[in-house]
Amino acid sequence: MTVTIREVAKAAGVSITTVSRALNGYSDVNLDTKRKVLEVAERLNYRPSQVARSLVMKRTRTIGLLISDFNREPGGQYFMFDVLAGIHERLAAVGYDLTLVSTTTAQQRLVSYLDLCTEKRFDGVIVMGIRLDDPYVHEVVEAPLPSVVIDLPLISKHCAYVMTDNVNGSRFAVRHLLERGHRKIGFVNGHQQAAVSQERRRGYEDALRVQKIPYEEDWVYNADFTLQGGIRGLKELLERHKDMTAVYFASDLMAIGALRYCREQGIQVPGDLAIVGFDNIDLTQFVSPTVSTIAQPRYEMGTTATDLLIGMLDDNRLGEGRMLSPELIVRETS
Numbered sequence: 001m002t003v004t005i006r007e008v009a010k011a012a013g014v015s016i017t018t019v020s021r022a023l024n025g026y027s028d029v030n031l032d033t034k035r036k037v038l039e040v041a042e043r044l045n046y047r048p049s050q051v052a053r054s055l056v057m058k059r060t061r062t063i064g065l066l067i068s069d070f071n072r073e074p075g076g077q078y079f080m081f082d083v084l085a086g087i088h089e090r091l092a093a094v095g096y097d098l099t100l101v102s103t104t105t106a107q108q109r110l111v112s113y114l115d116l117c118t119e120k121r122f123d124g125v126i127v128m129g130i131r132l133d134d135p136y137v138h139e140v141v142e143a144p145l146p147s148v149v150i151d152l153p154l155i156s157k158h159c160a161y162v163m164t165d166n167v168n169g170s171r172f173a174v175r176h177l178l179e180r181g182h183r184k185i186g187f188v189n190g191h192q193q194a195a196v197s198q199e200r201r202r203g204y205e206d207a208l209r210v211q212k213i214p215y216e217e218d219w220v221y222n223a224d225f226t227l228q229g230g231i232r233g234l235k236e237l238l239e240r241h242k243d244m245t246a247v248y249f250a251s252d253l254m255a256i257g258a259l260r261y262c263r264e265q266g267i268q269v270p271g272d273l274a275i276v277g278f279d280n281i282d283l284t285q286f287v288s289p290t291v292s293t294i295a296q297p298r299y300e301m302g303t304t305a306t307d308l309l310i311g312m313l314d315d316n317r318l319g320e321g322r323m324l325s326p327e328l329i330v331r332e333t334s
Helices: 005-012 016-023 031-043 050-054 078-093 105-110 113-119 136-142 166-179 195-210 227-240 252-265 298-315
Strands: 062-068 097-103 124-128 147-150 159-164 185-189 220-222 246-249 274-279 292-295 321-324 327-329
Touching (some): 005 016, 005 031, 016 031, 016 113, 016 136, 062 078, 062 113, 078 097, 078 124, 078 298, 147 298, 159 166, 159 195, 166 185, 166 195, 166 246, 166 274, 166 292, 166 327, 185 195, 220 227, 227 246, 227 252, 246 252, 252 274, 298 321
Parallel strands (some): 062 097, 062 124, 124 147, 147 159, 185 246, 246 274, 274 292
16 A cells, blocks of 8 residues: 555654655755654655655645535535635636635545645645544644635644634624523534534623523533534424523524424424524525524635735735624524
8 A cells, every 4th residue: 555644754753744844855854853754754665746746846826725524415505605705706816726625534534634735736725614623633734835724723834714703703692692581592503523613602601601691511402513403403402491492503504404493393483482593694584584693704704715825825924813703683583
């Protein structure tokens, strides 16, 4: 079997980035470390990609959009489309091409981030959908390739990020329900290993704490940002808490799934149960009742990520983080 750069790094006791920089002759690698890496690579019969090596100092004006777990989940790409539109339009305006690449956690264990991107001949990469337990989380930060991560706060010399202020967004949602008189408020969250889930949970806790309402784990259900996840979450919380009068969902898709469940069960929204979602996808305006939600500036997330990446590529800027402001949109469900 072909030896990977990850195996060389493990055997040499260094990072993947150090192996790459040593093999490509970077001067910032300690001579002893470089010698050790070369010896291990020779012993393991490692053969680095000639494409990768030839591209170290060359430009193709091609940007990669690397998406983790890009799938056909019904409605799953409503959030992504506006971000993609912002990226594509901004790149086209400055003369860069865009290539979409999908990955999974399993694939990330087989091919390193740097190998994948150099094989694809990317000048830089915008990354979406990686989770806190994905192998690429550390590799993106360490890689010398300019990268911008959406919805995960990773930062280094060559890595920037763009996020919505999820903590404040959650505070807005829960505070809105509290102002409507609700005190029994459940929360259906997304993946536990998603950075946005952890931040939205923190905002939920903070808003309750301000009103001196104790935070209880039993009022939280961890789902998966899908329609079915919303249905499961609402059903479980209603079984646990018959007196629950409101639910905050960490995504609009889950909130819309919950609306369907309410219709089937004869639960009146907002009469029996108030609902607030997160994202402000277009569907929230067309379902009945229309969904109260926290709006993310999705198109702006795409343009901002692109601007940060172009700044690193063309102007040698360092990686930085940008936090965009959310907005409460009050509609019929609350």
